[in-house]
Structures are given as structure tokens and as C-alpha cells.
């Protein structure tokens with residue numbers, strides 16, 4: 001309990017068993033979380049999992065049916081949105097198109113009754129910080145998409161909120177700009193030291209930018225962890241399948257040995273991985289997840305332990321992300337092709353063996369959903 005209290009004291013945001021129901025739908029279903037001051041926290045999940053509902057509760061646009069929201073230790077449940085130390089950046093930036101950049105940024109400062117000379121100083125300072133020095137007199141229409149995004153951020157950050165809530169702010173940008181803005185947002189968050197809570201359905205955005213990611217499904221968090229932990233040690237089949245590319249092989253447990261599980265697949269092939277669920281038992285259905293980059297392709301004659309006979313369907317050239325699509329035991333798999341010239345020459349229909357280190361594969365109880 002002492003630890004829980006200490007964590008609450010250093011957290012900018014704490015939610016305790018938060019619930020929001022719409023009729024029979026539990027859009028937010030007993031969510032608890034703690035976001036340390038100055039960190040980048042993302043909530044990642046598919047459409048309809050409850051991300052927007054949760055963010056609206058944090059912003060104060062909606063009230064929870066149960067549970068508590070605390071910001072820097074203060075209960076916020078009944079506090080109006082404009083009285084919370086929170087600002088929000090939306091996907092559609094909602095900059096005032098006929099106002100200059102400076103007037104857009106000044107808007108919130110005026111409402112806070114900040115005097116004009118101080119406003120000018122803070123606007124110049126924040127524009128410098130977001131990499132747009134001297135752009136005060138521009139109109140938003142005279143800016144690129146990325147620059148507009150930075151003005152939208154500056155408009156929030158100038159108010160020095162405890163929490164900045166971001167609702168898929170990169171969703172409307174083209175792919176290249178999105179890639180660039182991911183890196184920029186991460187740098188800006190660190191430079192300002194403001195706590196960011198970011199919602200997205202794009203796992204790459206969440207992984208690249210965040211200190212911690214909560215993977216959300218049907219109103220609940222499946223796992224909250226650093227991007228690397230989510231990738232290497234997913235705790236549920238949903239996280240294994242949703243975060244990063246993964247292959248899933250369905251089979252039946254035949255043996256367990258010191259955390260290593262052996263599965264039989266439908267065609268009689270035998271594969272191995274590490275137990276990721278408690279209580280796996282021989283005879284149970286299970287699913288093995290192994291990442292495309294953990295698979296090596298070898299000639300059939302060299303097939304050794306944990307080798308699976310696979311047939312090449314096609315190769316998918318995409319630079320460093322080039323992959324080969326295969327079928328094995330009636331299931332589709334993808335393997336990463338090495339980019340150092342060591343990739344074998346692959347023809348459609350060719351048969352080869354797939355191998356992997358059992359320590360890199362994770363086995364969960366149950367059949368695929």
C-alpha cells in the first residue's frame with residue numbers, strides 16, 4: 001500500500017476503477033492506470049474499444065458512472081473541463097483559419113487574462129520551442145500540414161497544462177508527414193516535459209513515441225508496459241497479434257518441459273515455444289506466436305529441430321521490410337527476408353523449412369478467436 005501511495009504522489013494522472021456504460025455496453029470497464037509526471041502514455045486499441053470514451057472522461061466532457069480520476073492527487077470527477085489542468089489536441093486541429101498564428105496561440109492566454117506583453121513573450125518562446133520562430137504573423141493557410149500541427153501543439157503547450165490529451169492528432173496527415181511528426185512529437189514532449197496521454201489505433205505511432213502503452217480491448221486494458229516489453233513479452237494473444245507483425249500457429253499441447261511447450265499442428269508437425277499462459281496442459285488447444293524476423297528459411301534437407309515444412313506463396317518486396325508469404329500446416333505465415341544479400345532465391349510453390357529459436361516464440365492456451 002505504501003508503494004501504491006508513493007506512485008500516486010508522483011503520478012500526474014491516476015484513474016481508479018473507472019467505469020462508463022452506454023446501455024449494455026461497458027465502453028470503459030473498471031480501468032485503473034497511473035501516469036508518471038513527464039511521461040508519454042499511449043492508449044492503443046482497435047476501433048470501438050473505448051479509447052475516445054476514456055479520453056472524454058479525462059478531459060471532463062463526460063462523467064464516469066463509477067471510479068475516480070485524480071490529477072496531481074486532486075479528484076476531478078465533478079470538475080468542469082475548463083477548470084481542469086488539461087488541454088486537448090484533436091485530429092482536426094480546429095485552428096481559427098482567419099486568425100494569425102500569434103492570435104491562435106494567444107486565444108487561451110487571453111482567456112486566462114495574461115497581460116499583452118507577457119502574452120507576446122510566451123508566444124515567441126513557444127514558437128521557438130516548436131521550431132517555428134518568427135511565424136507570429138502568418139495565417140494557418142500559409143503553413144504546411146506539419147507546421148499547422150506544431151501551431152496546434154504550441155496553442156496548448158503555451159498554457160502549461162499538467163496533462164496534454166491527444167486524440168489521434170496525426171490521423172489526417174499523409175504517411176510521410178506522419179512518420180516525421182511521430183519523431184517530432186516525441187522530441188517535443190521530452191523538451192517540454194509535459195505529460196502526454198495519446199490515443200491511437202496505430203500501433204507504430206504508440207510504439208515509436210511512448211514510454212508506456214496501454215493496449216485496450218473491449219473497455220479494458222489487456223497489458224500496460226513499455227513498447228519493448230509489449231513486443232517481446234506480450235501477455236495475451238490479443239497483444240501478441242495487435243502489436244507488431246506476428247505469425248500465429250494453432251495446435252495442441254503435447255508436452256511441457258521447464259517452461260518450453262511442444263505443440264502438434266494439424267498436419268502432424270511438431271513446433272516449440274515458451275509458455276506465456278499459466279496452466280497449459282497436454283491435450284489442450286493452444287496457439288504459438290512467432291515474429292517474422294525470428295523465422296529462418298532453410299533448405300528442406302537441413303531441417304532440424306523445430307522445423308516446419310512450408311511452401312512459398314509469393315515474395316513481397318518492400319525494401320528493408322521485404323517478406324515472403326508461406327503456407328505451413330494449412331496456415332499462412334510471413335517471414336522477414338534478410339537484406340544483406342543472404343536471402344535465398346525463392347520461387348512460388350517451392351518447399352523449404354522454417355526454423356526458430358523456441359525462446360523467441362510464445363505459446364498461449366486456447367484456440368485462436
Ligand SMILES: Nc1ncnc2c1ncn2[C@@H]1O[C@H](COP(=O)(O)OP(=O)(O)OP(=O)(O)O)[C@@H](O)[C@H]1O
Nearest residue numbers: 022025027045046047048049050051052053054201
Ligand atoms: N454516446 C454514446 N452512446 C452510446 N454508445 C456509445 C457512445 N459513445 C460510445 N459508445 C459505444 O462505446 C464503445 C466505445 O466507443 P469509443 O468511441 O470510445 O471507441 P474508440 O476506441 O474511440 O473507437 P474509434 O477508434 O473508432 O474512435 C463503442 O461500442 C461505441 O459504440
